[in-house]
Amino acid sequence: MKPTDIKNPEYFHQVVDCQYACPAHTPVPEYIRLIAQQRYTDAYMINWESNVFPGVLGRTCDRPCEPACRRGRVEEEPVAICRLKRVAADFKDDITSRLPDIPKEKNGRKIALVGAGPASLTVARDLAPLGYELDVYDEQPIAGGFMRSQIPSFRLPATVLDEEVGYILDMGLTTHFNHYVDSLKGLLDQDYDAIFVGSGAPRGRDLPDLPGRQEGDASIHIGIDWLSNVAFEHIEKIGKRVIVLGGGNTAMDCCRTARRVGGNDVKVIVRSPFDSMKASTWEKEDAVHEGIPIVDNHVPLEFVVEDGKLVGMRFEKVSAVFDEKGKRSLIPTGEEPVLFPCDEVLVAIGQENSFPWIEKDIGIEFDNWGMPVLNAKTFQSSCAKVFFGGDSAFGPENIITAVAHGHQAAVSIDLFCDGKQVNQRLPPGTNLLSTKMGIHEWSYDNDVTTDVRKIVPLVELTSALQNRTMEVELGFDVQTAFDEAERCLNCDVQTVFTDDKCIECDACVDICPMDCINFIENNDEPELRQSLRVKAVNADQDLYVSGNLETGRVMVKDEDVCLHCGLCAERCPTAAWDMQQFFYQVTKAAPLCIK
Amino acid sequence: MTYHLPEFRHPDLPTNELGYTKKQYEGAISTLCAGCGHDSISAGIIQACFELSIEPHKVAKISGIGCSSKTPTYFLGNSHGFNSVHGRMPSVATGANLANRELTYIGVSGDGDSASIGMGQFAHVVRRNLNMLYLVENNGCYGLTKGQDSATADVGSMSKKGAANPFQPVDLCTLAIDLGATFVARSFSGDKDQLVPLIKAAISHSGFAFIDVISPCVTFNNTAASTKSYEFVREHIEATGKTDFIPVRQEITADYDPGFTQEVTLHDGSVIHLYKNDEDLDVRNRLSALQAIHKYKDKGEILTGLLYLDPDCEDLHEIIGSVEKPLRDLDEKALCPGNQALGAINDSLR
Numbered sequence: 038m039k040p041t042d043i044k045n046p047e048y049f050h051q052v053v054d055c056q057y058a059c060p061a062h063t064p065v066p067e068y069i070r071l072i073a074q075q076r077y078t079d080a081y082m083i084n085w086e087s088n089v090f091p092g093v094l095g096r097t098c099d100r101p102c103e104p105a106c107r108r109g110r111v112e113e114e115p116v117a118i119c120r121l122k123r124v125a126a127d128f129k130d131d132i133t134s135r136l137p138d139i140p141k142e143k144n145g146r147k148i149a150l151v152g153a154g155p156a157s158l159t160v161a162r163d164l165a166p167l168g169y170e171l172d173v174y175d176e177q178p179i180a181g182g183f184m185r186s187q188i189p190s191f192r193l194p195a196t197v198l199d200e201e202v203g204y205i206l207d208m209g210l211t212t213h214f215n216h217y218v219d220s221l222k223g224l225l226d227q228d229y230d231a232i233f234v235g236s237g238a239p240r241g242r243d244l245p246d247l248p249g250r251q252e253g254d255a256s257i258h259i260g261i262d263w264l265s266n267v268a269f270e271h272i273e274k275i276g277k278r279v280i281v282l283g284g285g286n287t288a289m290d291c292c293r294t295a296r297r298v299g300g301n302d303v304k305v306i307v308r309s310p311f312d313s314m315k316a317s318t319w320e321k322e323d324a325v326h327e328g329i330p331i332v333d334n335h336v337p338l339e340f341v342v343e344d345g346k347l348v349g350m351r352f353e354k355v356s357a358v359f360d361e362k363g364k365r366s367l368i369p370t371g372e373e374p375v376l377f378p379c380d381e382v383l384v385a386i387g388q389e390n391s392f393p394w395i396e397k398d399i400g401i402e403f404d405n406w407g408m409p410v411l412n413a414k415t416f417q418s419s420c421a422k423v424f425f426g427g428d429s430a431f432g433p434e435n436i437i438t439a440v441a442h443g444h445q446a447a448v449s450i451d452l453f454c455d456g457k458q459v460n461q462r463l464p465p466g467t468n469l470l471s472t473k474m475g476i477h478e479w480s481y482d483n484d485v486t487t488d489v490r491k492i493v494p495l496v497e498l499t500s501a502l503q504n505r506t507m508e509v510e511l512g513f514d515v516q517t518a519f520d521e522a523e524r525c526l527n528c529d530v531q532t533v534f535t536d537d538k539c540i541e542c543d544a545c546v547d548i549c550p551m552d553c554i555n556f557i558e559n560n561d562e563p564e565l566r567q568s569l570r571v572k573a574v575n576a577d578q579d580l581y582v583s584g585n586l587e588t589g590r591v592m593v594k595d596e597d598v599c600l601h602c603g604l605c606a607e608r609c610p611t612a613a614w615d616m617q618q619f620f621y622q623v624t625k626a627a628p629l630c631i632k
Numbered sequence: 633m634t635y636h637l638p639e640f641r642h643p644d645l646p647t648n649e650l651g652y653t654k655k656q657y658e659g660a661i662s663t664l665c666a667g668c669g670h671d672s673i674s675a676g677i678i679q680a681c682f683e684l685s686i687e688p689h690k691v692a693k694i695s696g697i698g699c700s701s702k703t704p705t706y707f708l709g710n711s712h713g714f715n716s717v718h719g720r721m722p723s724v725a726t727g728a729n730l731a732n733r734e735l736t737y738i739g740v741s742g743d744g745d746s747a748s749i750g751m752g753q754f755a756h757v758v759r760r761n762l763n764m765l766y767l768v769e770n771n772g773c774y775g776l777t778k779g780q781d782s783a784t785a786d787v788g789s790m791s792k793k794g795a796a797n798p799f800q801p802v803d804l805c806t807l808a809i810d811l812g813a814t815f816v817a818r819s820f821s822g823d824k825d826q827l828v829p830l831i832k833a834a835i836s837h838s839g840f841a842f843i844d845v846i847s848p849c850v851t852f853n854n855t856a857a858s859t860k861s862y863e864f865v866r867e868h869i870e871a872t873g874k875t876d877f878i879p880v881r882q883e884i885t886a887d888y889d890p891g892f893t894q895e896v897t898l899h900d901g902s903v904i905h906l907y908k909n910d911e912d913l914d915v916r917n918r919l920s921a922l923q924a925i926h927k928y929k930d931k932g933e934i935l936t937g938l939l940y941l942d943p944d945c946e947d948l949h950e951i952i953g954s955v956e957k958p959l960r961d962l963d964e965k966a967l968c969p970g971n972q973a974l975g976a977i978n979d980s981l982r
Binding site: 110111112476477484485487540541542543544546547548550551552553571572574587588598600602604607608609610611 | 635636637638639640641642643644645646661662665666667668669671672674675821822824848850854862863866
């Protein structure tokens, strides 16, 4: 193999599994260290700079970082990254003095933002400090988008959302609430320099052709619309017996909300097996904890309506069968269809995009699936001044993805307004700094604890179910947060190897608790992976290969389960190994958002 | 600030016949200088014992005084250990072995501990063919007392102090061969591929097995003018050949020139295959071994690898006809046979 190019920022970036997995590439280990040092405000600002809504995401994020966490490969459970983020939000001081200054004198550019959800608000946050004039349009009376309409307040209290949305609205945005944009052409005809579309994926899927759908309509609701109606208090009650169809996170939110607004016999019924449901594991656990059975392997056959009233639903039992290619099909078991009686049904089987307000003849190209044709890097549509982001760009995802889109779209809009090429973007900001302070002393806490993952305490179940707005999770206290933060392996503190200092004494090989380090004959990657002390079977993790050493061998380090404990560097007599903190920051439109 | 070895190990670590991973053979974290060759030797012993599937509680580690003699703390933490008096490891090992021959004895010593203060003890334990691995971690200096030249330092070799050593070195390997050692090898801490099979063979050898391991002292004797530095040893090392240790007799598939292959079956049925670099060397012949060592020394090179082996020797227990059972397993009647037995012995001497 060729020597690893550690000057390429993406190499060390990939070693920081959590940060790499995060769509917004939040510097996770850095803020976890700050939490351990009780520097909650600093930890919050690192987050705020990167993901804009730390308090919201600390409660509701889909957490792609956690399955990626190296700790999960070393022991069983990853670090509770998401809930540590909430700790930063819960314990921070007033941050208003650290927010960016908004120039009183504007730069003369005016941007329209369609939708006031996470994507649009991120674009606004990134562009406002540069002096952009920003007009936000939303059909709801208040900002927040699906963070407000679809995430129940027992998971995300309105105060938390209001605070973080408020930081952005206070940047001098012009808001047009209760204003449904019904024509993009109308916006294009105004004097906007660019338009950002962050209108989400507003249409919930239905089962229009299922027998009984029309007749039972009064008692059948689309999940996301129903959640939105509950959130805006248009709906306050539901029948006692409720069936929720679907296996995603919306289904989980529906069933738990139903449980709090009158449903006392609520069940989730899903086509697929429990293990392959789309909902996050922890959201399924939360639902089960609240006494909601999840009935899997049941495919809806019909809505049963008697005397014009919905009385139940009939399902066919199936089992999942996999063919040689691993493709799944649900095969009926041949058993009698099952009837589940119910008063109301919530259909939470997915959502899709819908752009009835975008005229077909204004130069915005759509693909066969009705999605706008976009450049995946710049988020620019086929109409140069129109950019998309969030769920409206590539279909339903999640908040953190919407934020990541927003940052990139803001960069594009800024370049576009400057008359520059939108695809010529600045590389990410990086830094690599030695943490060495003494022979056994580093500026990070390199001791590896054996603590298992801490559980977030919950409010008592009975009172939780009585109040739709009572937050269920209590969050970590200071001590638990510290203990959990200490579980972080500091993967951003990189093992940096300098070829010409190495005397090949093997001290690093001998001390490495994880057998990551090898001095062997060079070879092609597949052979090299097989010939290490412990075979490097995880192909997602890179091998760090040095140049040729004195003996003609090379140093090969398997990054997979490195604990970043620093012992290789402590035992190195020539400082050929050093522990260097790597900082990686996605380039934003405004170069420095935080003071 | 920490200096703790984390508890975690690689989740895919291989296990041996006992179901143990290497972790069960580790010791406390080393307090030697960073980069010390001794730590590599400790790792080699850990690897060898793991691969041989030795039960850790059936090993006794015995040492004298010095940097080398501290190392038994850093390997086989689940084994018996005795850190004895300077240069007196052989006596303690002899006593322990006579009391219980069922354990595997690993004696770790240094160039000071063996070639200076313990020279007399070394000579006699070799003569007696005590069944043990006697491993010298040879760095040519007294690292624990600021790096003075030791008795194995070569003439002209210069440590960190910068003065050339004026005295002739003791070559512990030639000495051991001369004194009747039945397994003699030399190796280098920076070459585990060679060291680990040698340790495995030495542990499996029934009799006195001596390995002189050149182990650079990074703090005092890793200078450009030292003959025991990583750089010098790497540049001047020659091997008798590649040693393969095969625990049970199995067919050899490697394709080597037969004139250059020597196969030795040990007492316990395991086999050592030596793929020789030098056709003249016969590892079963003391004279050939001594000639080879001197031949390379004259060329300014260090001959490493297996040098001499006599697998059919009698160890101390066989020579003196001692009791087979460990003393702790003997009952009172066996230990104190009474007046009648004493009388019989006395009569036999009249």
